[in-house]
Amino acid sequence: MSLRDRLGPLLTHTAPARDLSDTASPSARRPGLPRFDLDVCANCAGCVAECPSWAMTVERDPARALLRFEAHLGRCIGCGECAIACEKGAVTMVTRTDVGVREKRDLVWLGEYVDPLVTATGRVEAPQESARRILQPPPEGDARAQADARLLQRERARSLCGRTLSVFVVSSGDCGACALEVGATQDVWHDGARLGIRIVGTPVHADLILVTGTLTRAGVSALRAAYEIMSEPRLVVAIGACACDLGLFAGTLGVAGPVDRHVPVDVYVPGCPPEPASALHGLLLAVGRADQVLRGETWRDPRLRV
Amino acid sequence: MSAKAGLAHARTSLVASVRAELESNFKIAVRAGELSSNLLPCEAERSAVPALLGMLAGDLGGRLALVTASDDREITRAFSVYWIVAFDGAGIFVLVRAKVGEHDPTFPSVARALPAAHAFEREIGEMFGLAPLGHPDPGPLLIGDAWPAGVYPMRASIDPAVQRLPLEDPGEGALSLGALSFRLDGDRVRDLALRHGRDHRGIEKRLEALERSSAGRLVERTSGDTAIGHALAWATWVESVSNGTPSPRARAIRSIALEIERAAVHASAIARQLDALGATIPARRAERAAGLAREALDVMSGSRFGFGFVVPGGVRHDLDAEVVDHVLALLDGALEGLEACERLCSATPSVDERLESLAPVGRDVVRLMGVVGPIARASGVDIDARRDHPHAAFDVESPAIATGRGCDARARRELRYAEARASLGFVRRSVVALPAGPTIVAVSIPTPYRAALACVEGARGEILHFGVTSATGRVLRYAIRDPSYLAWRAALLACDGLGVDALAPALASFDLSCAGTDR
Numbered sequence: 001m002s003l004r005d006r007l008g009p010l011l012t013h014t015a016p017a018r019d020l021s022d023t024a025s026p027s028a029r030r031p032g033l034p035r036f037d038l039d040v041c042a043n044c045a046g047c048v049a050e051c052p053s054w055a056m057t058v059e060r061d062p063a064r065a066l067l068r069f070e071a072h073l074g075r076c077i078g079c080g081e082c083a084i085a086c087e088k089g090a091v092t093m094v095t096r097t098d099v100g101v102r103e104k105r106d107l108v109w110l111g112e113y114v115d116p117l118v119t120a121t122g123r124v125e126a127p128q129e130s131a132r133r134i135l136q137p138p139p140e141g142d143a144r145a146q147a148d149a150r151l152l153q154r155e156r157a158r159s160l161c162g163r164t165l166s167v168f169v170v171s172s173g174d175c176g177a178c179a180l181e182v183g184a185t186q187d188v189w190h191d192g193a194r195l196g197i198r199i200v201g202t203p204v205h206a207d208l209i210l211v212t213g214t215l216t217r218a219g220v221s222a223l224r225a226a227y228e229i230m231s232e233p234r235l236v237v238a239i240g241a242c243a244c245d246l247g248l249f250a251g252t253l254g255v256a257g258p259v260d261r262h263v264p265v266d267v268y269v270p271g272c273p274p275e276p277a278s279a280l281h282g283l284l285l286a287v288g289r290a291d292q293v294l295r296g297e298t299w300r301d302p303r304l305r306v
Numbered sequence: 307m308s309a310k311a312g313l314a315h316a317r318t319s320l321v322a323s324v325r326a327e328l329e330s331n332f333k334i335a336v337r338a339g340e341l342s343s344n345l346l347p348c349e350a351e352r353s354a355v356p357a358l359l360g361m362l363a364g365d366l367g368g369r370l371a372l373v374t375a376s377d378d379r380e381i382t383r384a385f386s387v388y389w390i391v392a393f394d395g396a397g398i399f400v401l402v403r404a405k406v407g408e409h410d411p412t413f414p415s416v417a418r419a420l421p422a423a424h425a426f427e428r429e430i431g432e433m434f435g436l437a438p439l440g441h442p443d444p445g446p447l448l449i450g451d452a453w454p455a456g457v458y459p460m461r462a463s464i465d466p467a468v469q470r471l472p473l474e475d476p477g478e479g480a481l482s483l484g485a486l487s488f489r490l491d492g493d494r495v496r497d498l499a500l501r502h503g504r505d506h507r508g509i510e511k512r513l514e515a516l517e518r519s520s521a522g523r524l525v526e527r528t529s530g531d532t533a534i535g536h537a538l539a540w541a542t543w544v545e546s547v548s549n550g551t552p553s554p555r556a557r558a559i560r561s562i563a564l565e566i567e568r569a570a571v572h573a574s575a576i577a578r579q580l581d582a583l584g585a586t587i588p589a590r591r592a593e594r595a596a597g598l599a600r601e602a603l604d605v606m607s608g609s610r611f612g613f614g615f616v617v618p619g620g621v622r623h624d625l626d627a628e629v630v631d632h633v634l635a636l637l638d639g640a641l642e643g644l645e646a647c648e649r650l651c652s653a654t655p656s657v658d659e660r661l662e663s664l665a666p667v668g669r670d671v672v673r674l675m676g677v678v679g680p681i682a683r684a685s686g687v688d689i690d691a692r693r694d695h696p697h698a699a700f701d702v703e704s705p706a707i708a709t710g711r712g713c714d715a716r717a718r719r720e721l722r723y724a725e726a727r728a729s730l731g732f733v734r735r736s737v738v739a740l741p742a743g744p745t746i747v748a749v750s751i752p753t754p755y756r757a758a759l760a761c762v763e764g765a766r767g768e769i770l771h772f773g774v775t776s777a778t779g780r781v782l783r784y785a786i787r788d789p790s791y792l793a794w795r796a797a798l799l800a801c802d803g804l805g806v807d808a809l810a811p812a813l814a815s816f817d818l819s820c821a822g823t824d825r
Contacts, residue, residue, distance in 0.1 A: 029608030029623055052520040077523065079614050173507050176821040177530025177611050180574075188594050216824075217453060218504050248524050251515070253459050253508035254449075272613070273530070 031080025032095035038111040038299035040090040047082035069111040074245030077272035100282035164196035168206035172219025177273040178212035178240035184276040208235040215257030320396035352404035373426035376783035394694040415441040422676030433460035448503040505824035529822030535764025537616040539771040542760035544618035547752040553743030556620035557699040565729035570599035571765035572726040575817035582810040588650035595643030602636040620746030661716035665800040665812035679767015684710040684721040691763035705732035715815035752779040788822025
């Protein structure tokens with residue numbers, strides 16, 4: 001399949017109406033992002049030990065007599081080590097390109113399991129048949145108001161921008177790969193200009209700030225200055241593991257991010273680096289011209305008391 | 307005499323003369339038996355270092371490649387400062403180490419005599435709190451206003467596992483959006499300066515806390531578009547501190563990956579340079595070539611940047627027949643794109659006319675500032691680690707090494723074109739004659755307290771990784787020198803005084819990496 005065929009849906013005005021999932025990389029060797037079958041997971045922490053970017057944790061919660069498994073795709077570099085390590089086959093790698101999400105919690109997979117140590121003491125009822133439930137608690141109070149305000153902002157941006165979008169890129173504390181992939185959204189294959197997306201040289205002319213990188217100490221003030229100079233409605237898209245959740249650079253001395261520590265973020269695009277098509281998806285998602293597909297799941301062992 | 311035997315002969319005679327000089331003039335004994343590696347280590351008093359370096363980099367014709375330090379107070383109750391001088395004809399590096407006591411944290415600067423030391427010494431000053439005495443401009447280099455005062459991040463008292471430094475607000479207007487600053491004098495650009503540190507993450511410190519698997523992933527993200535080069539340097543370093551040897555097949559695949567990366571980086575550098583001139587049509591052809599080379603890497607490794615492909619002990623994926631066919635088809639397209647770009651450029655005389663004599667970097671500047679890679683070769687200085695310090699499988703076969711004569715932006719564009727072509731040709735020849743062997747072998751736990759230097763010719767030039775292992779075989783100190791680190795000053799110097807319209811194409815002709823410089 002030629003590149004043009006492969007990226008076809010993104011090349012024409014029909015994007016993003018068509019499914020982007022078939023535009024995944026031609027490489028059979030690309031791992032993609034993990035997807036967790038939480039009810040299959042045996043909580044062995046095999047994936048946690050293999051993950052080079054500490055995207056996963058298993059923690060014991062003695063007060064509630066449970067083990068909590070968390071996976072943050074925002075930090076995931078898509079290396080595929082977890083899928084190799086999982087003996088239960090609970091991790092499958094998915095190579096989609098439409099991976100942008102609006103809320104950070106959509107990047108989180110959360111499983112709550114009966115703590116085997118507690119089970120041994122007999123404090124938990126007899127096992128029942130496990131069932132998958134998706135728990136996404138609705139935002140409450142302030143969080144809901146904030147979400148509403150952001151939705152309004154997105155709607156206003158959409159109605160003002162129509163089918164154009166001017167993007168100002170802030171890169172600080174990245175290895176350069178994300179910035180290059182963002183640059184590649186304008187290349188001869190991805191041709192973001194056909195979707196109305198153009199990269200501009202000043203935040204004054206921009207509708208949207210695209211951030212790549214961890215934000216170093218020196219980068220924070222640059223991002224803030226750029227954000228403050230923009231007129232409303234202004235959107236922020238965080239591209240790549242570093243911008244979403246610091247990626248591999250979590251814990252390094254020079255970083256002051258992630259981005260949402262300093263400015264509100266409308267769309268997160270995970271990956272290290274995300275493909276140019278994923279960056280395009282994130283930008284279109286920010287103005288409501290694409291749909292969100294990726295959504296982390298929450299699963300509780302039914303034996304656990306609520 | 308074969309090339310290999312020639313190199314061995316040159317090495318023996320150089321080691322003999324270095325040893326004779328050190329013993330007669332400096333009373334320094336060089337330990338025998340350390341010559342299995344590419345490092346010739348010696349210890350010196352810090353006061354003797356300027357004279358010693360003058361001898362090594364002057365009379366003996368060495369090139370100051372790296373200056374770095376290490377906080378060894380827990381082991382030797384002193385800091386160590388390291389100077390590494392490369393001898394390209396002999397494939398060897400002389401490592402000079404001097405101890406610096408805690409109570410007098412200074413060392414003599416050599417930056418006036420050897421400008422290549424300029425940035426290194428400033429960085430040692432800010433990172434370790436060791437002052438370079440007599441440095442012409444000893445300000446901070448990478449860490450800016452948002453750093454707490456009096457905190458030296460590379461000292462051992464700072465825990466690499468936890469980030470505890472407070473973030474200080476630099477306040478309004480302390481930092482402009484652009485990292486590049488200059489003053490306009492009429493339409494001339496003056497006082498051109500770059501504020502480094504926008505991408506400073508602190509990779510070197512973090513490596514002291516990491517397991518090997520995470521550390522390798524972090525190192526390759528020093529500079530994303532030369533990830534293969536940095537991953538290869540890390541793998542080579544790990545293999546030399548732990549005596550692991552990858553199979554001939556793995557080494558050949560490493561060479562191939564490195565050359566595909568070189569073609570991709572050169573093609574996108576040509577595209578950016580032409581874009582800056584406004585020559586968008588040839589630029590699109592070069593961009594297409596770069597994209598296809600990146601796709602070829604993707605098919606090989608599962609990442610457009612080759613992340614995770616080169617690992618200690620070998621490479622992660624084999625090159626089977628199906629992959630080879632796909633890669634070659636993509637690279638044919640890349641070559642076609644490059645050739646079309648070159649045809650368009652030669653059919654449009656205004657392109658080369660505008661690049662002619664733009665931002666020249668003379669040979670003496672290259673030598674003084676220690677510039678390496680395509681910029682040095684375009685100026686006619688024939689340095690290439692693929693031949694001078696063989697790694698991967700370049701001792702078996704290597705692409706033709708080109709040098710230019712013009713020193714200017716045009717020479718740099720032409721050199722990149724020649725190199726990218728040579729790299730693509732090399733890949734085509736190599737994939738059909740891959741030696742047999744496993745793609746990956748197990749690597750043992752590193753030997754404690756062992757120093758090693760890895761040298762890789764990345765797309766932008768010689769990548770140096772120098773590291774010392776700790777008692778537990780982890781990283782005690784790991785220094786990364788991206789080729790762009792040395793080239794920035796030469797590039798800014800060459801661009802200073804240009805017309806403002808020429809600044810963008812001139813800077814683009816150097817194609818320097820901020821991420822690699824800042825780390």
